[in-house]
Amino acid sequence: MKKLQALALLVVVFSCQKIIAQKEYAVVHGKIENPIEGLGVRLFDPISSKSITIKVAANGTYRDTIKLEKPILFNTFYDKFFNLYLTNDMNLEINFDAKNINKSITISGKGEKENNFLRTKSKLEADLYGGDYIAFLNLEKTVFDAKMNKFSADFASLLDQKQSDLDPNFITTQIKMFEDLKKGLAQQYTDEQRNKTELGVGMPSPEFKNYINYKGGKSSLKDFRGSYVFIDVWATWCGPCKYEMPFIGKVEKQFHGKNIKFVSISVDRLKDEVKWRNMIKAQGLTGIQLLADKEIASSFIAGYYIQAIPRFIILDKEGKIVNSDAPRPSEPELVDILNALDI
Numbered sequence: 001m002k003k004l005q006a007l008a009l010l011v012v013v014f015s016c017q018k019i020i021a022q023k024e025y026a027v028v029h030g031k032i033e034n035p036i037e038g039l040g041v042r043l044f045d046p047i048s049s050k051s052i053t054i055k056v057a058a059n060g061t062y063r064d065t066i067k068l069e070k071p072i073l074f075n076t077f078y079d080k081f082f083n084l085y086l087t088n089d090m091n092l093e094i095n096f097d098a099k100n101i102n103k104s105i106t107i108s109g110k111g112e113k114e115n116n117f118l119r120t121k122s123k124l125e126a127d128l129y130g131g132d133y134i135a136f137l138n139l140e141k142t143v144f145d146a147k148m149n150k151f152s153a154d155f156a157s158l159l160d161q162k163q164s165d166l167d168p169n170f171i172t173t174q175i176k177m178f179e180d181l182k183k184g185l186a187q188q189y190t191d192e193q194r195n196k197t198e199l200g201v202g203m204p205s206p207e208f209k210n211y212i213n214y215k216g217g218k219s220s221l222k223d224f225r226g227s228y229v230f231i232d233v234w235a236t237w238c239g240p241c242k243y244e245m246p247f248i249g250k251v252e253k254q255f256h257g258k259n260i261k262f263v264s265i266s267v268d269r270l271k272d273e274v275k276w277r278n279m280i281k282a283q284g285l286t287g288i289q290l291l292a293d294k295e296i297a298s299s300f301i302a303g304y305y306i307q308a309i310p311r312f313i314i315l316d317k318e319g320k321i322v323n324s325d326a327p328r329p330s331e332p333e334l335v336d337i338l339n340a341l342d343i
Contacts, residue, residue, distance in 0.1 A: 022089040026111070029063035032056060033097040033104070036079060043074040043084060049239030071169060073118075073177075075243065081330070083118045085111070085170065113165045117158070121174075124154050125181075137192040144189055148182065191305060192325075199304065199324040205315050206303025211265065212273065214280055214289035221300070221319060224288075228260040228322070228343050231313040232287075232329075233306055235267050236279045241310040245283055247329035252287055254335065258343040259317070262287035267295045267309065314338075 028041075040053040041062055054064040056078075071087035080101040084094075090111030097104040107115045128151045129136045139147070155178055163171055210218040221229075232248060234241035252262050264287055268276045273291060280289050292298040296306070304313065304324060312329070314322040314337065322341070327333040 024088050025065050025067040026086045026088055026090040026092070027063070027065055028054065028084075028086070028092050028094065030061070030092075030094040030096075032060040032062070032078065032095070034099050035060040036098055039078065042077045043086075044077065044243050045072050046075055046239050046243070047072070049242055051243075071167075071173075073173070077330070083115075083122065085114045085118060087111070087167070113162070114167060114170050117162050117166060117170075117174075120158060121155070124151060124158065127151075127154075134192075137189050138196070148185065152182065194305070195324055199321055201321055201323070203321050205313075205319050205321050206300050207319075208265070208290075208292070208298065208300035211290040211292055212270075214277065214291075219288065219290055221315075224261045224263065225319055226259075226317055228317060228338075228341055229313075229315040229319075230260060230262050230326075230338070231315070232262070232264040233267060233301065233304075233309050233311040233313070234264060235309060236272070236275055237268070238309050242283075244310055244329050245285065249284075249286060251329045251334065251338070255338060255343065260338070260341075260343045263290060264288065265290045265292055265300070267292050267298065267301060269295055314341075316341075 028043075032041075035056050035058070037058075040055050042051055042053045043066075044051040052064070052066060054062050056062045066086065068086060068088050071085065074084045074086060076082050076084040078096075078101065079098055082101065082105060084092075086092075090109070092107060092109045092111050092115065095104075095106050105119075107119070128147055136144075136147075159171070159174070205221065207221050209220040211220070213219045230251075232241075232244070234244075248262070248264070255262075264285065266276050266289070268291065270291065270293070276291055279285075292301060295301075304311065310328065312326040312334070313324055314326045316322050323337060326337065
């Protein structure tokens with residue numbers, strides 16, 4: 001009898017283990033109001049540079065099962081951006097209206113607490129920047145410091161309120177990301193103050209000469225005088241750079257036939273020229289593709305104090321600076337700036 005009881009107990013234990021066993025995948029599904037024809041939901045991992053595109057049906061519904069090796073904070077794109085944290089065993093329903101994603105998005109299901117935390121955190125960042133990021137970086141030092149202190153206090157308060165509901169690994173990652181963000185903003189503020197005196201609007205741009213041109217020969221910045229120039233500094237090994245590629249192509253098409261040149265400068269090593277050429281071909285990159293002469297140490301790159309890529313620069317028809325640190329092509333502000341030019 002005791003053996004039968006023990007056997008029954010084992011059956012119950014194994015049954016419970018089956019019930020609570022975590023799934024080795026995450027499920028993402030939902031419905032999009034006013035879907036954009038042919039556009040899928042794109043999840044991009046900035047660490048691995050890998051992306052997943054979830055197909056969206058004509059009625060706006062979508063669903064996918066994603067197997068993850070580790071938790072990932074995806075940059076998610078469907079005409080606009082939002083962050084999405086995924087780990088195996090999550091099952092998230094994400095609904096939104098494509099005409100106003102930020103205000104309409106709702107996230108529910110297993111994993112909603114972490115992702116709604118990210119939504120609240122994004123609102124704190126939006127409040128910090130005040131709708132104009134460049135203006136934020138040009139605040140008086142005392143005002144900038146006060147806003148940063150408030151931002152830190154608000155984040156600490158949010159984390160204190162929500163941490164009991166959040167995954168410990170998620171909390172650890174968020175704290176590190178927050179500290180990195182603060183350091184990055186402080187450095188960008190310092191850089192912006194320097195740039196105002198050395199790389200301000202209307203100042204002559206640093207030059208580059210005899211960069212290898214993908215289509216043959218060599219090119220210099222002065223070759224583009226008479227046209228506005230949008231410069232993209234990138235590299236084949238740069239994940240965020242590759243993420244921007246389709247958006248650069250979209251902006252190029254939007255301004256096709258206008259008096260503006262789209263120039264992409266790679267800071268890959270000269271010995272990796274074949275790799276550079278292969279990526280241009282594989283990605284179908286257009287515009288003017290150049291390879292810098294001395295990688296990140298090239299005088300043009302150093303002249304703009306570029307320490308992180310991608311970096312985007314806009315010059316006028318005389319080679320003078322319009323914007324030494326322009327918005328990314330994935331940001332709608334870039335098109336607004338370009339539309340304001342007489343191109």
